[in-house]
Amino acid sequence: MTPYLKNIFEETGNISLFISRFFKELFKPVFQFREFTRQCFALGYKTLPLITITGFIMGLVLTIQSRPTLLKFGAESWLPSMVSLSLIREIAPVITALICAGKIASGIGAELGSMKVTEQIDAMEVSAINPYKYLVVTRILATTCMIPILVFYADFIGILGGYIGYNIHGDMSISLYFSEMLESVKYLDIFPATIKTFFFGFFIGVIGCYKGFNASNGTASVGIAANEAVVAASLSIFIIDMLAVQITDLFF
Amino acid sequence: METQPIIAIKNLHKSFGQNNILKGINLRLNKGENLVILGRSGSGKSVTIKCIVGLVNADKGSIKISGKEVTNLKYDELNDLRVKIGFMFQNGALYDSMSIRQNLKFTLKHHTRDLSEEAIEPEIIKALESVGLQESIDKMPAELSGGMQKRIALARALIIKPEIILYDEPTSGLDTITSREISELILDVQKKYKTSSLIITHDMACAKITGNRILILKEGEIIAEGTYEELEKSKDEWVRSFFI
Known part of the structure; x- marks a missing residue:
């Protein structure tokens, strides 16, 4: 077996152990509620401006780019439903998750990596404070809860961007735009897309924490942990998305 | 014997x-x-x-x-x-996202969960006084010199009254x-x-x-x-x- 393959299997095994420890620690008292809410604020609320800008641009650009093609077939009126379906089912969840992988996974990787290198994690350990419970469980839970909320927000902002994009060349009232959009969006469009965002959030948290928590000693490892967290989290988003699409296709 | x-x-x-x-x-x-x-x-x-x-x-x-x-x-x-056991690390290992007060409070609170907020503050002051740095209570670790960080690390070790x-x-x-x-x-x-x-x-x-x-x-x-x-x-x- 090549060392590269061996490394992949080793890493997969270690991440699995890391995840199993998460579930073990999750149900053990005491729950660090204050740290969890602090992380929700830091990871969720502070990402809102970024999601607002990217969500708006996604909706706007998608509408402007799709309009000429639909116009050729005289299907311009389908634009609101097409844009909203694309955003809700695929674009908003994946783009939001990728942005969060860049911002949140790297942030967690760097933060925990620097805590590891400066022995702050060891300091918690010797003070009989479970660093896994305090640092890892709270962050993974926060990303798992916050990413779906951010995706819903991105859906809304993207649809709003789509409305503005539509009205650059066309003329449609906001109530008509939203009623057309709501008519086309079904429960089964929202449900699978929402489920996968929980997995996106979970893996963004897991990978960020795993890379940071296992940073080897030395300041260079902080940068490496942050970088590897972004790469691995982004890759995991595409893999989860591919699996989610296959499963959705099979059952719905 | x-x-x-x-x-x-x-x-x-x-x-x-x-x-x-x-x-x-x-x-x-x-x-x-x-x-x-x-x-x-x-x-x-x-x-x-x-x-x-x-x-x-x-x-x-x-x-x-x-x-x-x-x-x-x-x-x-x-x-x-x-x-x-109290442990003083080579570089202090103070939690850099917390103030000195929070560093000590965090350690103490995890050890004595039944301790009220009113009872915690005098313990923090006492620990800081024992290392002569009570005036640094609201500072962040980055604002302190290496020697001061080590003193605070010692105060953090002392606050749990180790043997x-x-x-x-x-x-x-x-x-x-x-x-x-x-x-x-x-x-x-x-x-x-x-x-x-x-x-x-x-x-x-x-x-x-x-x-x-x-x-x-x-x-x-x-x-x-x-x-x-x-x-x-x-x-x-x-x-x-x-x-x-």
Whole structure:
């Protein structure tokens, strides 16, 4: 077996152990509620401006780019439903998750990596404070809860961007735009897309924490942990998305 | 009659890959004693104290704290034992996202969950007063000098009222005057709090001020033991080379 393959299997095994420890620690008292809410604020609320800008641009650009093609077939009126379906089912969840992988996974990787290198994690350990419970469980839970909320927000902002994009060349009232959009969006469009965002959030948290928590000693490892967290989290988003699409296709 | 040691290590071995770091360490720390472990960089000093608190798992040997074997304890049992131990890291290891007050409060709150907010504040002030830095209570660690960070780290170790304090290179990277102040502080803590301490250092001035007894570690083995004065007159040239 090549060392590269061996490394992949080793890493997969270690991440699995890391995840199993998460579930073990999750149900053990005491729950660090204050740290969890602090992380929700830091990871969720502070990402809102970024999601607002990217969500708006996604909706706007998608509408402007799709309009000429639909116009050729005289299907311009389908634009609101097409844009909203694309955003809700695929674009908003994946783009939001990728942005969060860049911002949140790297942030967690760097933060925990620097805590590891400066022995702050060891300091918690010797003070009989479970660093896994305090640092890892709270962050993974926060990303798992916050990413779906951010995706819903991105859906809304993207649809709003789509409305503005539509009205650059066309003329449609906001109530008509939203009623057309709501008519086309079904429960089964929202449900699978929402489920996968929980997995996106979970893996963004897991990978960020795993890379940071296992940073080897030395300041260079902080940068490496942050970088590897972004790469691995982004890759995991595409893999989860591919699996989610296959499963959705099979059952719905 | 020989008293029961608060820490007793027998035949401790630790390797990292092919690298044998500890080759059968034996030591005992008596109650109320300051024991210094002297040695060159890479001789296994830090690994020894990390094995004591379970940060590094020993390959072979026995570590007993207050008569309890550490090497085969479960995580929760080890944490129960860690409550008795204060640890001062080489670079302080203060939580840099928290103020000094929060650093101390965080540690204390996790140890004594039933302590009210009103009862916590005087404990924080008391711990900071014992290291002479009560005015830094609202500062962030980054705003403090290296020496001040080490004092705060000591206050954080003291706030849980430990029976044992482990010091990892308490004076490294400090100027001579600050090193002396830290060494005198270690001595004050021993007298005031009646703690037993294990001090890892390669600073001879620190060893002289703080140590009741000194062990000399060379390539993972203890090669000499005695008081500062005894070791200064040792017949072993390598041991004497520390005192030049």
